[in-house]
Amino acid sequence: MPARPAASRSASPAVPAVMAAGDLGQLFSALTTRGYQVIGPTVRDGAVVYDAVDGPDALAAGWGDEQAPGSYRLVRRRDGAIFGHRSGPTGWKRFFWPPELRLWQARRMEDGFRVEAEPAADPPRRALLGVRPCQLHGLLRLDRVVAGGPYPDPRYRAARERAFIVAVNCTEAGGTCFCASMGTGPAATAGYDLALTELVTDGAHRFLVEAGSEAGRAVLSGVPHRQAEKDEVAAARVLLQKAAEAMGRRLDAGGVKELLYEKFEADHWDRVAERCLACANCTSVCPTCFCTTVTDATDLAGGRAERRRRWDSCFSVDFSYIHGGPVRASVKSRYRQWLTHKLATWHDQFGTSGCVGCGQCITWCPVGIDLTAEVRALRAGGERGNGV
Amino acid sequence: MKRSKPRLAVFKFASCDGCQLTLLDCEDELLAVAGQVDIAYFPEASRAMAPGPYDLALVEGSITTPHDAERILQVRRRARVLVTIGACATAGGIQALRNFADVAEYARAVYPRPEYLETLAWSTPVSSHVPVDLELRGCPIDKGQLLEVISAYLAGRRPNLRRTSVCTECKARGTTCLLVAGGVPCLGPVTQAGCGALCPSYDRGCYGCFGPAESPNPPALAGRLAELGRGPDEVERLFRTFNAWAEAFRGGGRPA
Ligand code: SF4
Ligand code: SF4
Ligand code: SF4
Ligand code: SF4
Numbered sequence: 252m253p254a255r256p257a258a259s260r261s262a263s264p265a266v267p268a269v270m271a272a273g274d275l276g277q278l279f280s281a282l283t284t285r286g287y288q289v290i291g292p293t294v295r296d297g298a299v300v301y302d303a304v305d306g307p308d309a310l311a312a313g314w315g316d317e318q319a320p321g322s323y324r325l326v327r328r329r330d331g332a333i334f335g336h337r338s339g340p341t342g343w344k345r346f347f348w349p350p351e352l353r354l355w356q357a358r359r360m361e362d363g364f365r366v367e368a369e370p371a372a373d374p375p376r377r378a379l380l381g382v383r384p385c386q387l388h389g390l391l392r393l394d395r396v397v398a399g400g401p402y403p404d405p406r407y408r409a410a411r412e413r414a415f416i417v418a419v420n421c422t423e424a425g426g427t428c429f430c431a432s433m434g435t436g437p438a439a440t441a442g443y444d445l446a447l448t449e450l451v452t453d454g455a456h457r458f459l460v461e462a463g464s465e466a467g468r469a470v471l472s473g474v475p476h477r478q479a480e481k482d483e484v485a486a487a488r489v490l491l492q493k494a495a496e497a498m499g500r501r502l503d504a505g506g507v508k509e510l511l512y513e514k515f516e517a518d519h520w521d522r523v524a525e526r527c528l529a530c531a532n533c534t535s536v537c538p539t540c541f542c543t544t545v546t547d548a549t550d551l552a553g554g555r556a557e558r559r560r561r562w563d564s565c566f567s568v569d570f571s572y573i574h575g576g577p578v579r580a581s582v583k584s585r586y587r588q589w590l591t592h593k594l595a596t597w598h599d600q601f602g603t604s605g606c607v608g609c610g611q612c613i614t615w616c617p618v619g620i621d622l623t624a625e626v627r628a629l630r631a632g633g634e635r636g637n638g639v
Numbered sequence: 640m641k642r643s644k645p646r647l648a649v650f651k652f653a654s655c656d657g658c659q660l661t662l663l664d665c666e667d668e669l670l671a672v673a674g675q676v677d678i679a680y681f682p683e684a685s686r687a688m689a690p691g692p693y694d695l696a697l698v699e700g701s702i703t704t705p706h707d708a709e710r711i712l713q714v715r716r717r718a719r720v721l722v723t724i725g726a727c728a729t730a731g732g733i734q735a736l737r738n739f740a741d742v743a744e745y746a747r748a749v750y751p752r753p754e755y756l757e758t759l760a761w762s763t764p765v766s767s768h769v770p771v772d773l774e775l776r777g778c779p780i781d782k783g784q785l786l787e788v789i790s791a792y793l794a795g796r797r798p799n800l801r802r803t804s805v806c807t808e809c810k811a812r813g814t815t816c817l818l819v820a821g822g823v824p825c826l827g828p829v830t831q832a833g834c835g836a837l838c839p840s841y842d843r844g845c846y847g848c849f850g851p852a853e854s855p856n857p858p859a860l861a862g863r864l865a866e867l868g869r870g871p872d873e874v875e876r877l878f879r880t881f882n883a884w885a886e887a888f889r890g891g892g893r894p895a
Binding site for chain 1: 668671672674675786787789790791793794796799801802803804806807810811812813814815816818819820821822825827828829842852853854855856858859860862863
C-alpha cells in the first residue's frame with residue numbers, strides 16, 4: 252500500500268522469537284487491547300472460514316482439510332495443530348472488498364435531487380490472524396489494483412491501512428496449492444506485521460514468530476516470548492522446505508504470458524468450455540479477482556435512489572455487455588479472458604501475475620477445472636487431436 | 640409533479656397462487672405499492688375486477704387449456720406491459736411434466752370421468768403464446784425482485800435482475816459450497832440468481848426453481864454428478880421439476 256511506507260514493514264530482525272502455543276490467548280489480548288477485532292479461521296458449515304473469533308477456542312484448532320479439484324473435506328488432525336488447515340472458501344478479500352456495498356444514495360427534492368454521501372470511511376480495525384503467504388500476496392496484489400492507481404478506493408484503503416496482519420507460514424501444502432512455483436509461499440516474505448511458523452513436536456507446541464513492522468514488534472512485546480534457539484529456526488526452515496518440495500502441483504510460469512498470447516486461437520479453449528459451467532465460483536474465491544458491477548435503484552415512491560457496487564465476474568455474460576450485446580458471448584471467450592488476464596495481461600497491467608497459486612479456484616470449481624492443467628494442455632499444443 | 644397512477648392487474652392461469660401471494664406477502668411495502676398504483680384487477684386479493692386496459696399486468700401460471708390459450712391473447716391485448724411471474728408462467732411449471740408423457744393417460748389415472756376435462760397436451764409458458772415484456776423467475780418469485788420490478792416500472796428504468804448463477808449468491812453471502820464440500824447434488828451452477836441462494840443457506844442443494852442461468856451448461860454439471868455417483872435417473876429427475884420444460888433443463892442434463 253502506498254500509504255504505508257515500505258520501511259515500516261522492513262525485514263524482520265535476525266533472530267526470530269518463540270511463543271508457546273498456550274500463549275495464543277495473550278496474543279488475542281494484545282490485539283484486542285489495541286482496539287483490533289480479531290478475524291481468524293473457524294469451522295462453519297463443514298469448512299474453515301474466516302470470521303470474527305473472540306479467543307483461541309474459536310479457532311479451527313485440530314482440523315485439517317483435504318482439498319482436490321472440485322472437492323473439499325474437513326478432517327480431524329491427530330497432532331492438535333492450530334493452523335493445520337489451508338486456505339478456506341471465504342478468503343480475506345471480502346473484509347476489504349465486500350461482495351456488496353452501497354456507494355451513495357440520493358433524495359428527491361423540489362428542484363431535482365440531492366446526493367447524500369455515505370458516512371466517511373470508518374472501518375473497524377481488524378487483525379487478520381492466520382493469513383497464508385499466498386493469500387497475503389493476494390492482498391498485496393489487490394492493493395495494487397484497488398488502492399494503487401491514481402484513483403484509490405477510499406474505503407478499501409482505509410480498511411487496509413488499519414488492518415494488522417498475522418501471517419501463518421505453511422509447514423504442509425494443501426491438496427491444490429502451487430505457491431512454490433508462483434514464488435508466493437510457503438513462507439511469507441513481506442506485507443505482514445507478525446509471521447508465525449507452527450512447530451508441533453512431542454511435548455512442545457510453539458510458534459516461531461517474526462515481526463515485520465513496528466506495529467508487529469509492539470504487539471509482540473506484549474506477548475510472552477523468548478529468543479528462538481538455533482535448532483528451532485532450523486526445524487522451521489526444514490518444514491517449509493519440505494512443504495515446498497511436497498507440493499503436488501506446479502504452474503510453469505516461465506513464458507506463460509507469451510504462451511497465452513500465442514494460444515489465443517487454440518482449439519483447447521473449446522474443450523475447456525465444454526466442461527466450464529460459467530458459474531463464477533473461481534473468480535469469487537480468487538484472492539485477486541476484483542471485478543464489480545454497479546447498479547442504480549429507486550424506491551417505490553420514487554423519492555430515493557441509491558447506487559450499489561457488487562462483485563461481478565468475467566464469467567457473466569452481462570459483465571461484457573456494451574451497446575448492442577456482450578463482447579464475450581461464448582463460454583470459451585470468457586474462460587480465455589479469465590485465464591489470460593490472470594496469467595498474462597495482469598503482468599502488462601499491474602506488473603505481476605494475477606495468480607498467487609492458492610489453488611482455491613481449483614478446489615471450489617464444482618467441476619474441478621484446474622488452471623495448471625489447462626496451462627499444461629496449452630503448452631503441449633492445445634490443438635485438436637493432440638491427446639491432452 | 641403529479642402523475643396519474645398506473646393501473647395494475649394480476650392474472651392467474653394454471654398455477655398454485657404462490658407468486659400472487661408474494662405480492663400480498665410484501666406486508667410493509669404493500670401500502671406503498673397501493674399508494675403508487677391503482678390496483679385495477681386482482682381477483683385473488685380484492686374485489687378489483689375493473690376492465691382494461693392496464694398499464695402493468697402481472698401474469699401467473701402456465702397455459703394448459705384451450706380456454707387459457709384464448710384468454711392470454713385477451714390479456715395481452717389489454718396490457719401495455721406484460722410481466723410473467725414464476726416458474727409456471729415463465730417455463731410451464733411442474734405441470735409441464737405432462738409434456739414428457741401422455742396427458743390422456745394421466746387424466747385417466749387421476750379423474751373418474753376424464754371426458755369432462757378439456758385440457759391441452761402441453762403445459763407451456765406464456766411466452767409461447769404472446770410476446771412477454773419481462774420474465775420474473777422463481778417458484779415462488781422473490782419478493783425483493785417483485786418490488787424491484789414494480790419500482791423500476793414506476794421510475795421508467797430497467798429493473799436490476801441478475802442472470803448469473805446461484806453460486807454467485809452463495810459466494811457473496813459466504814455460504815460453503817455443498818457440492819464441493821459435501822458432494823450434495825446442487826443445480827446452483829446452472830440456475831439463475833435471484834433467491835439469494837436460499838436453499839444452500841439452509842443446507843440443501845438448489846432445485847433450480849429460478850430456471851436456467853444466462854448461459855447454463857447442464858451436461859457438464861450432469862457429468863460431475865455422475866462422477867459423484869448419482870445415477871442417470873436421479874440426475875434427470877433433478878433437472879425435471881419446476882422448470883422441467885425450460886429449454887436448457889428439458890434434456891434432463893443431456894444436451895437439449
Ligand atoms: S472454471 Fe469452474 S468455477 Fe470457474 S466458471 Fe468454470 S466451472 Fe465455474
Ligand atoms: S487464479 Fe486460482 S490459484 Fe491463482 S490466485 Fe486465483 S484462485 Fe488462487
Ligand atoms: S452450494 Fe450450489 S449454488 Fe452454492 S456454490 Fe455450491 S454449487 Fe453453487
Ligand atoms: S436455491 Fe434454487 S431451488 Fe432454492 S429458492 Fe433458490 S433457485 Fe429456488
